[in-house]
Amino acid sequence: MSATGCTLGIIGAPGFEREAEILSALLAIPLGEADATLYVEATWWLQLRQGDETLKLSADFAHGQLDWRRKHSSGKAEPVVKAVWGRANTPPSVFDATGGLARDSFLLAASGCQVQAMEQHPLIAALIDKALQDAALSDDPALQSVLQHLHYGHGNSAEFLPLQSPGFVDVIYLDPMFPPRPSAAKVKKDMQVLQALTETGLGDELLPLARAKAGQKVIVKRPSYAPPLANSKPSAQLPAGLNRFDIYPTQR
Ligand SMILES: C[S@@+](CC[C@H](N)C(=O)[O-])C[C@H]1O[C@@H](n2cnc3c(N)ncnc32)[C@H](O)[C@@H]1O
Numbered sequence: 001m002s003a004t005g006c007t008l009g010i011i012g013a014p015g016f017e018r019e020a021e022i023l024s025a026l027l028a029i030p031l032g033e034a035d036a037t038l039y040v041e042a043t044w045w046l047q048l049r050q051g052d053e054t055l056k057l058s059a060d061f062a063h064g065q066l067d068w069r070r071k072h073s074s075g076k077a078e079p080v081v082k083a084v085w086g087r088a089n090t091p092p093s094v095f096d097a098t099g100g101l102a103r104d105s106f107l108l109a110a111s112g113c114q115v116q117a118m119e120q121h122p123l124i125a126a127l128i129d130k131a132l133q134d135a136a137l138s139d140d141p142a143l144q145s146v147l148q149h150l151h152y153g154h155g156n157s158a159e160f161l162p163l164q165s166p167g168f169v170d171v172i173y174l175d176p177m178f179p180p181r182p183s184a185a186k187v188k189k190d191m192q193v194l195q196a197l198t199e200t201g202l203g204d205e206l207l208p209l210a211r212a213k214a215g216q217k218v219i220v221k222r223p224s225y226a227p228p229l230a231n232s233k234p235s236a237q238l239p240a241g242l243n244r245f246d247i248y249p250t251q252r
Pocket residue numbers: 097098099100101102103104105118119120121124155156157158175176177178194198202203206
């Protein structure tokens with residue numbers, strides 16, 4: 001069961017039963033359908049049952065929107081890249097402590113940063129890890145190079161960070177889930193899946209841990225209406241449409 005009370009399951013399509021069994025044993029998640037089910041087949045996908053609604057989540061780093069953004073966004077056009085790079089002339093190394101669907105990590109890796117990303121939810125982490133492995137089979141050398149800059153894994157950053165030496169990376173990036181405004185239009189379907197599977201409003205504990213371990217700074221992505229993480233005033237802010245990036249100096 002996930003932190004939000006959602007039951008978790010794994011199903012192997014015909015021909016993929018063994019792969020599903022191994023994953024089930026590895027993650028200690030039962031085989032069979034649940035509120036959130038990871039379907040193991042040629043391309044993996046996650047299904048979420050919410051009342052009468054069924055939401056599907058898949059990830060693809062070699063095609064679609066992310067691929068387009070990788071090819072077409074020049075320099076620091078992506079706001080997350082602009083926030084993380086700041087005035088740096090060489091690519092900063094980054095720890096993305098709230099990896100999620102690895103979109104921000106992917107864009108940062110595409111800008112040349114060496115990125116290590118960590119995601120606490122086992123099914124999200126498994127889905128994204130497989131999508132990254134699938135993308136690595138692409139014969140596009142530019143995509144291969146991006147993927148060599150991105151290391152994504154399953155784990156809890158609140159447990160990982162205290163074990164790291166100060167300065168183990170230049171920048172620590174945080175994008176914890178924040179509850180949507182009750183009046184807001186429904187968020188996109190993939191974000192609905194993330195919201196159902198992971199607790200919102202958490203992440204306060206990550207800020208002091210990140211500030212103690214980042215070599216240069218901590219960047220926090222927030223919805224523009226949200227208070228700063230841990231109610232801690234940032235030293236600078238970078239507005240970015242419906243979001244903003246709060247910038248914190250290190251604090252040891
Ligand atoms: C809003 S999503 C991040 C989206 C991500 N920036 C992207 O581009 O796809 C927040 C994610 O952080 C993860 N998370 C929250 N606290 C975490 C922690 N302590 N360690 C690892 N992951 C965490 C949640 O499970 C969720 O998937």
